[in-house]
Amino acid sequence: MAVTLPARRAGAMSPRAVARSGGLHPVGVFFLLAGAFLPIMDFFITNVALPSIDTSLHASASELELVIAGYGVAYAALLVLGGRLGDRLGRRHVFLAALVGFVVASGLCGFAPTVGVLIAARIVQGATAALLIPQVLATFHHTLEHDRKARALALYGATSGIAAVVGQLVGGLLVSADIAGASWRPIFLVNVPIGLIVLVVAARIVPHTRSDHPVGIDLPGTVLFAATLTALLVPLTEGHSLGWPWWTWTMIAVAVVLGAITFVIERRAERRGEIPLLPPSLLRLPSMSRGLVMVLAFSIGFGAFMFVFALTIQDGLHADALHGGLAILPMAALFFLGSVFAPRFISRFGRGALSAGAIIQLAGLAALVVVVVRGWPHVSLWDMAPPLALAGGGQSMLFAGLFRSVLADVPTHLGGIGSGVLITLQQSGLALGVAVLGTVYLAQAQHNTAHAFATVEVAQMAIIALLAIGVAALPRFTTPSANTPTADA
Template sequence: MTHTAETTETAKPAAGTTENPAAPDPSRRKWIALAVVLLAAFLDNVDSTIVTVALPSIQEDLGADYATAQWTLAGYALAFAVFLITGGRLGDIFGRKKLFITGVIGFTLASVVCGVAATPGVLVGGRLAQGVMAALMVPQVMSVIMTTFDQKEWVVAFSMMGAVLGLGGVSGPLLGGVLTDLDVMGLGWRAVFLINIPFGVIAVALALWCLPESKSEQAPKLDVPGVALITVAALGLMFPLVQGREQGWPVWMFVMMGAALLLLVPFALYQRRRHEKDGSALIPPTLFKHRSFTAGVFVVMLAFSGITSFFLVLTYQMQLGLGWSAIRTALVTVAFPIGITATFQIAWRKGTANGRAFVALGTSIMAVGTLLMILLTHTQGQDLTWYQVAGAELVVGLGMGLCSPILTNVVLGDVPQQDAGAGSGVVNALIQFGTATGIAVVGVIFFSLSGSGGGSRAERFSDATAVTLWYNVGVFALVALLSPLLPGRKDGAAEKSGSGADAPAGAAADRLVPDPA
């Protein structure tokens, strides 16, 4: 997750929040503090990218079904999405250092649970716990940077953050492939989780020593009922999508999905009432007074539903369909973040001036890259080469690099400055929810097709890949068509979003780059 999606409604001083951090430390300690929080962001980014390439091995070793594979990815993103905004508020209320350390400790312990899991249920439970702990840990990264450094130093700090997250996007898949195939210390796939332990210990030790404490004197209250309602609704929608195929789609699952959607009505009414009462709604309803924001969050969810699911399909196609090793799969997948890197700076520098055009162009290129993958699968079948798959992934990455860095800022284009922090937190949470939903929907299509029909397993996986990827083509094309609904060019848009909004946009994109690896 991803990146990373760390903006909360109170992370920015510009949002009207009174902060009481220690004055920026002129010594080297604050730069060590930056390294500590970036280590945590790196952990989160790598952990969301390292797992996908190991999924086939995990499934085989645990005797798990395809639903477990979906939960392993979607469960992390779903838990992260539900608790992201609350994690930021907890830091504002109780202290960002405390919440950061709590999140890192919890994330590390959850990694241990995943690494020693003997059953699919324990693994999924560990992944859900990782997502919750990441939601406590990651929001503090942005807040710590903005309360520890002065504005002149933000550019350097955020540039370093972008570099670290980019490194995580590239190294995650490679680590996943290497650790799985080399069977380090006989651990196999378990090493992709247990590798977090030493980094977690180092992060906690350094945070205790050098991380400054800060909190908000005007932080909004926790919206516990709101979190409960949205959690029930999200699980009610996600559970049938993931488990439906395994259980034969009983009627009660469709009833559950319908009830989950209906639950959004009382959630929205409660959010309005709470916002009017004390302004502490989990999702401020005033954001949706801006039609461009409402359209924008839908576009964002749609776009990210196509990214991770694209790589979920390709990972299984490469390993189970084509018989490639985890290392080979990982090396091929690196073409995607390379593509992002090639165009990222273009969008970052020029995208603010005409964000809608960059979103339309980027997603159109992503659709073309996915079409190329479908064509290659149809024409080459089992003779697909690594450079053909890498070429298609490179094209998708080039498109992603053009739209992802500025997508959050574009969506926030019409949102008033005082609401920009809250809006950015909502957008980043919905990015994670879109990711989880895409994995669930595409998993239903792909695993149903690959598990039925005649022919060899390799033929079934190739056919399933060629059919399923049309979902991703449709998603990317639809986002391009909907891009005119996003806010147009506005003078000073970049300044309004500020560093706090800029960073998460790119971070969220980088973070999700290889969730699919």
């Protein structure tokens, strides 16, 4: 049973006292979000550092792709398992243990002597991130209710987007600063002191929670699901740089077969009265079935944008890593400001706020394409700043609303599983966006970078337009219940 405290009472007590009573203080919310920020940022922070890693470690194109893909595949494949382990072993324990692993892996990345060691350390980073992230959402789901839960879920969605944008900004700043001649290494080493601070504080102020009805690990489902994602994401990520050899197509075909087998086995397990890794009944909840499709679509477009924008700035306009990171600053600033007000607007206007955010983002992306195509190759960062800011403000509203809606119908005791499924779809969408739309960009950029960028952005705009219409299919943000955040319809 969830232990919750009224907002006024929680605010009047010390964070540690609130944790001892089983509640979560607002300061605890902040540190859980800080713990989630680092792994999400690390998926994107390497985008602007790849040229420096190449120069330092003499990596091949496929090895550079694996620096990103190794992290992404491990992250996506183990997220649902991470949620289930938290439900069973205790979310606080799993969060702290995973954070220790993430800090150690970050240190290994920063001191990696070869690209092989870097790839291995990145896989460990992704695996520990997958165990860490679901505990954040599940703890919110278990300890908060009504408006406090709604705000925390919206802030998590905002944190995800901000971390992605800030990742490229911080990566550019650290690589260009070349601290002590370390080149790209500080982009990983910066996680160590921040992670240790979060670890020490979270150990004192995050409550111990677990599911009242913990379930087994579902080893067959875990192995099959991880194999399916690996068989799909590895060839999609590596295919272009390797010229699409036969094994990439074979792995994609295998992924389809494994996906079908996974579905059949999970459905049979649930019919036997078990709770499989991906419960079909959970996926049939209105908030999950509709919201997850939208999160996946949004993430495909967002992941593709972050990838192709970085390449357009650095390879197309020949900007250095510092300017490549600074170019995204207007989007980051408005995303942050929009995220501050998003929970209030969503609570007041419900699904209409999400549609408005999608329309604003669509206008910003359209203006950005016009600026790039008309001004190419003499496009200044100042020219792109206004449309980037507009897009950032709009997508903050859509991002926060989608995360809030997906978990609305999920029972509290399945919070870890639901959180894991949600973030898995988000992470898979980011990877698919880079793999599919990124491949389209790389193929066209050889002839015309501006048109390649425009092609990808038209695809993203089509996704956003569909989302602007599709939010009407989401469940209404209605009256409060034990498992549903409060908001006006």
